[in-house]
Amino acid sequence: MPHFIDRRLNPKDKSLGNRQRFLKRVRSQVKEAVDKAIQGRNIADADKGETVTIPTKGIAQPTFRHSTSGGYRERVLPGNKEFQAGDKIEKPPAGGGGDGGKEGSDQGEDEDTFVFALSREEFLDLFFEDLELPDLIKNNLKEVISNKYRRAGYSMAGSPSNINVIQTMQRSLGRRLALRRPKEEGIQELQHEIFALEKISEPTIEQWARLKELHETLEELQRKRRVIAYIDPLDVRYNYFQPKPEPNTNAVMFCLMDTSASMGEREKDLAKRFFVLLHLFLKRRYDRIDVIFIRHTHESSEVDEETFFYATESGGTVVSTALVEMQEIVEKRYPPSEWNIYAAQASDGENFSGDSAKCNDLLQSVLMPICQYFAYIEILDEREADIFNDETQGAELWRSYRQVYDEWQNFAMKRISSPADIYPVFRELFAKKDERV
Amino acid sequence: MAKTAKTKIAKTKTAKKPKLLFEGSSWDFGALDRTYDAVEEIALNxxxxxxxxxxxxxxxxxxxxxAYSSIGMPLMYQHWSFGKHFVQEEKLYDKGFRGLAYEIVINSNPCISYNMEENTMAMQTLVMAHAAFGHNHFFKNNYLFKQWTDADGILDYLEFAKKYIAKCEERHGPDAVEEILDAAHALMDHGVYRYRRPPEPSLREKKERERERHAYEEREFNDLWRTVPNADKGPEDDTQRDAQERKKRLHLPEENLLHFIQIYSPALKTWQRDILHIVSNIAQYFYPQKQTKVMNEGCATFVHFYIVNALYDKGLLPEGAMLEILHSHSNVLSQPDYNDQRYGGINPYALGFAMMADIRRICENPTDEDREWFPDIAGSDNWRCVLKDAWANYRDESFIQQFLSPTIMRKFRLFSLADDSKEKFYSVSAIHNKRGYRQVRDALARTYDVAALDPDIQVVDVDLLGDRQLRLKHTQRDGIPVDERDKEMVLFHLKKLWGYDVIMET
Structure with a gap:
């Protein structure tokens, strides 16, 4: 007698431990791949899982094995069609090629690379790694938005509490009409007539026949009523609910950046991380977020993400133009009564002389009252970071922003020179937010 | 009593008029039970x-x-390489490049086989016949498995290994354990005994032997020998004699590198030696499987094919299920030609099954050619015995050498291709014709010879009291070198385990 054992309910993911060990092993390479992925990604989908390709260095499993070339070997192959003993066949040219590498290379995977997919969790873990976020915040960011149930039509099945009476009755009525279910009144009429006829003590033959006919009709009608139900299970409709993320509030996020030549690859990368992080924070709170990109040199324009991060422009630097542009967009498309407005600005701190005062003015009088939050980061060289370690000192733009900072609680500013500096910018925002909520 | 009588009646009734074991494609435990019994009936009787x-x-x-990722074993210690494997398999599976196996079977007592729940009832029938009887019989009877593996103890041993390694991780940190395991895995293929030796004598036997030796020396002692002029040939041979002596003491040369390091490495701690021991035991456990792929799969395939046909002939299988089984059977047996896109070597299922089916044919309807090639078995009236004998006493190499018939060579249109790196051409050395049969057969058998598959690397010398340099020797066969990049990496691991310099000569 065999033993049959049903193991299907045993825990799966037995090799989760192995997977974690593997990820740990390739951490540095994966991290690199994740950073590259973030750079190439839209801000709004920064937190999707990712397929990463890493070099096999470090995860090779070497053994003493025969080299694939050299020496004398003899192999046996099936499917001979035209060869005779002694035939010579020219070797394909060295360095692979030919039709030798039919598999593998097409799939973009050769001996030196290894491709696999990271889950969203794993991806974010790695992304957060050098941002030095406190654990609590990390968890909050990773948290998936809970779904709300919304009406989504009707269904044939459901729980009794969800019965939709109107829909059900409509169907019932339609069916009863179509199948000609006898109405109550018709039967009553018949019964009255029968009653009246039966009261006659000596009915005539016609009356007798009529009575018999009426009886038959009545019986027929009553049978029909029994067969055709008033409410058939077919009629019943239930309200159907579907889980949907509820857009309770909308937010718009303005990304402002100086794109003049002084902003290099490194600066843009830091700025991007900053924007991504703000977007993640916002996403946690708002179901719908619009992202607007405004770049500026000595003049500014709204652009798409691609242009924002990758196109370079030449020209001077007039920061106020970006603020004016933002103001115009808000007026046109995002009335502050309906939208939560967030702004993040990144710059290397340079500005056309005299313009900084104008910025200060614009911010204080127009923008700050309508913004939930305005964050400004100044991206410095690591060299410069040592020189400007005093918060109160700085270039013209920094000094005038400093005034805004003193006035407005929802204004944050920070100098950053490495990814680890980004988070503190948000700390204040969250301290405040959490108080309010 | 009444009850048993009733069941007896019921049984005779079903025997008279066979009823289908199951209908439709979905399975339940009742159907599995019935089918297992029917399969067992044919397999055993x-x-x-x-x-x-x-x-x-x-x-x-x-x-x-x-299960895939931990080399098919139900219990396994944890290591990143299994994670890597898992990630690879998962990707292939998710993208639909590869389906999963229908079953995995483990050489243990009791013999455990895993069947997937997605299988249809027809597939479950096939899989039970294939794994639970085909592979199972092979595991229990083949001499390699009998000699090298301990089916009774393997599960307990893996359980122990898993716990032991987890405990080591706890005590010494995962990184230290990982380092040892990495190094051990690199040497895994060279961590097996290839030839059986007499079992290690017990301590008591050793002492007994030593006492006898002393007694003999005392008895035979004669001072006269000292005076014989060339008894002591002189000091110039001293170093060589020392080396001889040393090698003898260390049982050199030694092919089981893992074992040698585990015993003699000056650098390892006890727990590290234990881990090496575990890895080499597991390598040894899998060593027979490597040598019997064609036979093992051929045996299982032959058995399932015979059993399902017998079930069908008895009227126990519905026609739809039989068609499904045949479809799957012929899928497994497909052998693309060498110049086909799908070609990936000779399919062990196809070759094994074809050879075994051919043995049966040779026994039942031999041709003149068969009588010439296989005088022992041609026309023998008991093909079951011939096959069982083959399953028990051969491995791939010797099986092909012994039983590959001209019929099969013609059927597969086998030809052998010589590749000399010095020449600009491949040359066809033999094809499936009268002159070539023997050469093709020899060449094919050689490609299944494990001794030729792994490079022959042995420990030849080490002076534990001197510089402790571990000297390995690679004996080349047909001038085929060892892969350089891998060699460097493995030597790097070896140095870590050995603690002193390691060199490899060719």
Missing amino acids: DLGLDVYPNQVEIISSEQMLD
Whole structure:
């Protein structure tokens, strides 16, 4: 007698431990791949899982094995069609090629690379790694938005509490009409007539026949009523609910950046991380977020993400133009009564002389009252970071922003020179937010 | 009593008019039970197989993926390489490049086989015949498995290994354990004994032997020998004699590198030696499987094919199920030609099954050619015995050498191709014709010879009291070198284990 054992309910993911060990092993390479992925990604989908390709260095499993070339070997192959003993066949040219590498290379995977997919969790873990976020915040960011149930039509099945009476009755009525279910009144009429006829003590033959006919009709009608139900299970409709993320509030996020030549690859990368992080924070709170990109040199324009991060422009630097542009967009498309407005600005701190005062003015009088939050980061060289370690000192733009900072609680500013500096910018925002909520 | 009588009646009734074992494609445990019994009936009483008791476990596809990644074993210690493997398999599976196996079977007593829940009832029938009887019989009877593996103890041993390694991780940190395991895995292929030796004598036997030796020396002592002029040939041979002496003491040369390091490494701690021991034991456990792929799969395939046909002939299988089984059977047996896109070597299922079916044919309807090639078995009236003998006493290499018939060579249109790196041409050295049969057969058998598959690397010398340099020797065969990049990496691991310099000569 065999033993049959049903193991299907045993825990799966037995090799989760192995997977974690593997990820740990390739951490540095994966991290690199994740950073590259973030750079190439839209801000709004920064937190999707990712397929990463890493070099096999470090995860090779070497053994003493025969080299694939050299020496004398003899192999046996099936499917001979035209060869005779002694035939010579020219070797394909060295360095692979030919039709030798039919598999593998097409799939973009050769001996030196290894491709696999990271889950969203794993991806974010790695992304957060050098941002030095406190654990609590990390968890909050990773948290998936809970779904709300919304009406989504009707269904044939459901729980009794969800019965939709109107829909059900409509169907019932339609069916009863179509199948000609006898109405109550018709039967009553018949019964009255029968009653009246039966009261006659000596009915005539016609009356007798009529009575018999009426009886038959009545019986027929009553049978029909029994067969055709008033409410058939077919009629019943239930309200159907579907889980949907509820857009309770909308937010718009303005990304402002100086794109003049002084902003290099490194600066843009830091700025991007900053924007991504703000977007993640916002996403946690708002179901719908619009992202607007405004770049500026000595003049500014709204652009798409691609242009924002990758196109370079030449020209001077007039920061106020970006603020004016933002103001115009808000007026046109995002009335502050309906939208939560967030702004993040990144710059290397340079500005056309005299313009900084104008910025200060614009911010204080127009923008700050309508913004939930305005964050400004100044991206410095690591060299410069040592020189400007005093918060109160700085270039013209920094000094005038400093005034805004003193006035407005929802204004944050920070100098950053490495990814680890980004988070503190948000700390204040969250301290405040959490108080309010 | 009344009850047994009733069941007896019921049984005779079913015997008179056979009823289908199952209908439709979905399975349930009742149908599995009935089918197992019917399969067992044929396997034991008709084919006369000898099997371990079976334990059939139903698992889901995720669990199958899990099992894949730990080299098919239900219990395994944790290591990143299994994670890597898992990630690879998962990707292939998710993208639909590869389906999962229908079953995994483990050489243990009781013999555990895993069947996937997604299988249809027809497939479950096939899989039970294939794994629970085909593979099972082979595991229990083949000499390699009998000699090298301990089916009774393997599960307990893996359980122990898993716990031991987890404990080491706890005590010494995962990184230290990982380093040892990495190094051990690199040497895994060279961590097996290839030839059986007499079992290590017990301590008491050793002492007994030593006492006898002393007694003999005392008895034979004669001072006269000292005075013989060339008894002591002189000091110039001293170093050589020392080396001789040393090698003898260390049992050199030694082919089981892992074992040698585990015993003699000056650098390892006890727990590290234990881990090496575990890895080499596991390598040894899998060593027979490597040598019997064609036979093992051929045996299982032959058995399932025979059993399902017998079931069908008895009227126990519905026609739809039989068609499904045949479809799957012929899929497994497909052998693309060498110039086909799908060609990936000779399919062990196809070759094994074809050879075994051919043995049966040779026994039943031999041709003149068969009588010439296989005078022993041609026309023998008991093909079951011939096959069982082959399953028990051969491995791939010797099986092909012994039983590959001209019929099969013609059927597969086999030809052998010589590749000399010094020449600009491949040359066809033999094809499936009268002049070539023997050469093709020899060449094919050689490609299944494990001794030729792994490079021959042995420890030849080490002076434990001197510089402690470990000297390895690679004996080249047909001038085929060892892969350089891998060699460097393995030597790097070896140095870590040995603690002193390691060199390899060719």
